Amino acid sequence: xxxxxxxxxxxxxxxxxxxxxxxxxxxxxxxxxxxxxxxxxxxxxxxxxxxxxxxxxxxxxxxxxxxxxxxxxxxxxxxxxxxxxxxxxxxxxxxxxxxxxxxxxxxxxxxxxxxxxxxxxxxxxxxxxxxxxxxxxxxxxxxxxxxxxxxxxxxxxxxxxxxxxxxxxxxxxxxxxxxxxxxxxxxxxxxxxxxxxxxxxxxxxxxxxxxxxxxxxxxxxxxxxxxxxxxxxxxxxxxxxxxxxxxxxxxxxxxxxxxxxxxxxxxxxxxxxxxxxxxxxxxxxxxxxxxxxxxxxxxxxxxxxxxxxxxxxxxxxxxxxxxxxxxxxxxxxxxxxxxxxxxxxxxxxxxxxxx
Numbered sequence: 001x002x003x004x005x006x007x008x009x010x011x012x013x014x015x016x017x018x019x020x021x022x023x024x025x026x027x028x029x030x031x032x033x034x035x036x037x038x039x040x041x042x043x044x045x046x047x048x049x050x051x052x053x054x055x056x057x058x059x060x061x062x063x064x065x066x067x068x069x070x071x072x073x074x075x076x077x078x079x080x081x082x083x084x085x086x087x088x089x090x091x092x093x094x095x096x097x098x099x100x101x102x103x104x105x106x107x108x109x110x111x112x113x114x115x116x117x118x119x120x121x122x123x124x125x126x127x128x129x130x131x132x133x134x135x136x137x138x139x140x141x142x143x144x145x146x147x148x149x150x151x152x153x154x155x156x157x158x159x160x161x162x163x164x165x166x167x168x169x170x171x172x173x174x175x176x177x178x179x180x181x182x183x184x185x186x187x188x189x190x191x192x193x194x195x196x197x198x199x200x201x202x203x204x205x206x207x208x209x210x211x212x213x214x215x216x217x218x219x220x221x222x223x224x225x226x227x228x229x230x231x232x233x234x235x236x237x238x239x240x241x242x243x244x245x246x247x248x249x250x251x252x253x254x255x256x257x258x259x260x261x262x263x264x265x266x267x268x269x270x271x272x273x274x275x276x277x278x279x280x281x282x283x284x285x286x287x288x289x290x291x292x293x294x295x296x297x298x299x300x301x302x303x304x305x306x307x308x309x310x311x312x313x314x315x316x317x318x319x320x321x322x323x324x325x326x327x328x329x330x331x332x333x334x335x336x337x338x339x340x341x342x343x344x345x346x347x348x349x350x351x352x353x354x355x
Contacts, residue, residue, distance in 0.1 A: 001031035011271035021050035043252035118143040131298035167257035181214035186267030193329035202234035289332035290325035
């Protein structure tokens with residue numbers, strides 16, 4: 001049995017869809033399980049013991065129809081018995097259609113359902129704490145009689161001992177006390193419409209330091225240094241003494257290793273939050289106004305909390321979800337003042353720092 005799972009694009013999506021492999025391994029212990037992903041997302045599934053092989057979707061394949069067709073033909077030659085298309089976009093439609101697999105499963109879409117032997121209609125409302133992103137992916141396994149509790153399988157990231165040792169060394173050499181609270185701040189989103197206003201984020205960091213006397217790390221990459229420094233400069237002088245700007249991951253695996261030593265990750269919703277959860281690190285998530293909380297707010301409890309403007313101002317979202325809200329994201333963000341959720345943040349901080 002050879003099975004291909006397709007999940008292109010974002011880190012959070014690739015990590016979330018990786019749950020399918022643990023479930024497939026339970027059903028087919030001797031199967032060869034392959035994962036088609038974009039190359040920049042590989043670090044979050046690196047060392048996953050349930051995945052046998054990776055097929056990398058390169059940027060060139062996104063822009064070249066010839067290279068995409070070449071990939072599809074190469075996949076056909078591998079003679080997969082089953083393709084599970086968790087991406088369900090034009091490129092994955094083509095790859096699945098040409099795969100020659102007897103079983104083809106994907107999300108139902110009117111224009112592509114004819115390609116698949118099992119087009120699955122996703123639910124619109126979550127029924128468990130797992131959230132829709134998890135629940136709908138596990139629905140893709142129903143045609144092959146894999147029935148699982150939505151709370152049984154969660155995304156996981158697998159770090160090596162050497163990666164963790166290197167991160168620990170960096171923290172100690174930077175005079176960070178591992179016995180005191182350390183918080184990773186996701187200060188920047190993947191774009192302006194997913195980034196909490198910088199002055200508001202600085203207010204949140206001020207509050208965290210005042211409440212916990214914690215040591216603060218920023219999640220950013222070198223090309224984002226100006227935005228990260230802008231947040232730093234907006235913080236109070238006393239807060240700035242708690243922020244270790246020079247301690248950050250030069251790559252995704254280094255970020256993951258540093259995060260594994262943190263007491264929590266706090267900040268913008270996105271891949272960083274999903275990765276922290278996969279490391280079993282508590283999270284406090286600030287959702288962008290246009291992102292639907294019911295889809296990505298997974299496995300929430302007292303140690304995984306999220307806030308969304310709709311929780312406080314539902315009237316702003318009447319007839320204004322999805323694409324409509326996205327157009328107004330920056331305006332809506334301005335309405336999402338820290339004062340709305342600081343009490344919830346205080347409760348979260350008390351929960352994760354109590355001994």
